[in-house]
Ligand SMILES: *Cc1c(COP(=O)(O)O)cnc(C)c1O
């Protein structure tokens with residue numbers, strides 16, 4: 287059903303979103319800050335009644351994720367509300383990288399250009415709208431680093447208090463980016479999985495009353511933000527799905543929601559229904575999903591992360607089993623690369639395309655190269671690789687510096703062998 291312009295937003299605060307639905311048993315719930323099924327503990331996700339959505343409607347929208355608001359659980363007037371307004375980041379035609387790896391057509395979806403320099407602004411933007419609707423006063427999260435910055439910034443702009451939780455020992459840039467917006471930043475002595483457990487306890491306690499944890503009690507809404515990556519890639523390819531896509535995996539949410547986004551575009555007739563293959567990418571030092579894939583298991587054995595790709599360092603990924611299903615269904619796979627290859631791939635992407643990726647982008651690009659090396663990806667097929675964060679956040683991962691330091695004279699420049 288199309289939403290009448292006169293309908294009060296309080297009635298349609300979730301736009302086309304109609305219910306929460308259990309991913310396991312299909313049980314439906316009202317749109318509330320609920321994240322697990324009462325019957326089977328399965329994760330809940332937003333169900334929709336889309337009505338008619340046209341390419342023209344979308345193309346005439348704002349140059350950010352709100353152009354897709356008719357596909358998202360947000361108020362109809364969302365573009366007028368204070369929000370970071372992320373999205374519509376470049377889909378870089380990567381001809382030089384394609385030539386180096388032997389692809390006919392390769393693009394890099396470069397999401398480093400979002401307001402806080404990672405893809406997390408997309409998911410937080412949707413969670414903020416839900417938090418506003420539910421009347422939460424504090425925004426919170428358990429974060430591997432990028433989410434903390436995205437929540438801090440969004441809380442500042444939208445007028446929430448914030449208190450975010452990170453594992454101790456994160457990259458300095460991520461800590462500064464989380465703290466500069468003025469909210470509380472709490473480092474937990476432990477890894478991300480400890481942080482996440484602690485946050486679950488907080489939610490159940492009176493201390494956490496009025497708190498919207500974007501990736502816990504607001505997770506069904508948060509997750510939907512990742513669909514905008516799918517919509518943008520399709521629109522930027524000229525309303526076409528890519529044939530192959532490489533996606534990083536932390537909790538696995540982004541990968542499952544990109545698949546959901548592609549499926550919606552097909553169902554709505556916005557793109558042609560053609561097969562696509564989804565490849566998941568992890569760092570070897572935190573590769574529970576890739577291991578399960580290799581061993582043909584459908585349960586994920588949790589691991590203790592040890593990798594420079596800290597933004598992906600989730601040892602017990604909630605959406606891991608769904609990632610395995612999607613890789614299987616689409617004819618893709620789940621792969622891992624070691625930290626040395628991650629660094630190498632960061633350099634490769636920088637050297638060929640002028641894109642400076644954070645370690646997560648090194649993971650996807652490294653996996654892309656590994657798939658080519660092992661002959662397990664079709665280099666004739668239209669392929670997209672995601673870079674989800676900015677290299678400036680993980681500067682210490684790359685050892686790069688000046689070529690030489692010389693006195694300001696032609697003689698010195700020549701003597702140093704630089705002429
Ligand atoms: C959080 C994050 C991801 C993916 O996270 P999921 O939990 O799998 O959705 C990817 N890249 C970066 C840089 C991130 O910060």
Ligand SMILES: [Zn+2]
Nearest residue numbers: 308311323326
């Ligand atoms: Zn259920």
